Amino acid sequence: MPENLILFLFLGLIFGVIGGILFTLLAKHLKGSIKISLPKRAYKYGESIVWSFSLHAKKQIEGEMLSVFVVGYKRDTSYGKDGKKHTRRVEFARFAQHIESATVYEQWLRKDYDINIQIPSFENVYGQNPDIDLWDSTLGKLASFALKNSRRMQLTWQVHVDLEAKGVDIHGKKDIFITQ
Numbered sequence: 001m002p003e004n005l006i007l008f009l010f011l012g013l014i015f016g017v018i019g020g021i022l023f024t025l026l027a028k029h030l031k032g033s034i035k036i037s038l039p040k041r042a043y044k045y046g047e048s049i050v051w052s053f054s055l056h057a058k059k060q061i062e063g064e065m066l067s068v069f070v071v072g073y074k075r076d077t078s079y080g081k082d083g084k085k086h087t088r089r090v091e092f093a094r095f096a097q098h099i100e101s102a103t104v105y106e107q108w109l110r111k112d113y114d115i116n117i118q119i120p121s122f123e124n125v126y127g128q129n130p131d132i133d134l135w136d137s138t139l140g141k142l143a144s145f146a147l148k149n150s151r152r153m154q155l156t157w158q159v160h161v162d163l164e165a166k167g168v169d170i171h172g173k174k175d176i177f178i179t180q
Contacts, residue, residue: 032057032105034161034172042177045122052114053161053172057105062166066100068115069160072125072178077154093125117159122180 036053043049049070072093078086097117105111161172 031059031165031168032061032163032170034163034170036159036161036172036174038159038174038176041175042179043119044179045119045125048116048118049159049176050114050116051159052112055105055109055111055113055163055170057107057109060107061105061163061170063100063103063105064164064166065098066103066161066163068097068099068117069162070095070117070119070176071158071160073156073158075154075156095120119178 033056034053035056036051038049038051053068055066070093071091073089074092075087075089080086095117097115099113099115157176157178158173159176163170
């Protein structure tokens with residue numbers, strides 16, 4: 001009997017966690033959504049990203065803060081002596097723009113926002129002696145793959161829209177490419 005009790009407790013815990021995750025996803029979906037519209041996906045350092053997003057409130061939302069971000073991630077992959085692949089994803093750059101403070105978004109509201117956010121120059125992002133060098137460019141990645149380096153780094157960029165709200169926050173994101 002005690003073995004069954006432990007099994008039932010374990011299964012109850014697993015189903016509880018899965019149920020909680022599904023409930024959170026459903027609550028976000030029922031509350032509202034953010035759809036990002038980008039005219040292009042490739043940009044250069046120092047260039048402005050002119051884009052828009054649409055906020056659709058399916059229920060009344062008590063928003064605390066609405067912000068947009070351009071975020072850079074570094075994915076560092078290495079292979080250990082045992083041959084296993086080890087990957088880390090680390091945020092290395094974040095450029096924010098505040099859109100609105102505490103605002104109540106009425107049910108069924110659809111609101112469009114036009115955004116213009118400046119990507120800093122290469123030097124402002126990486127500094128004078130960057131840890132991330134030309135090997136992180138597309139050509140460098142291809143050369144690294146061809147040489148089968150034991151350590152590779154991949155840079156990815158995204159635009160994010162975050163609506164912090166009472167209850168469940170709403171987010172939107174889309175990948176972009178930033179090159180020299």
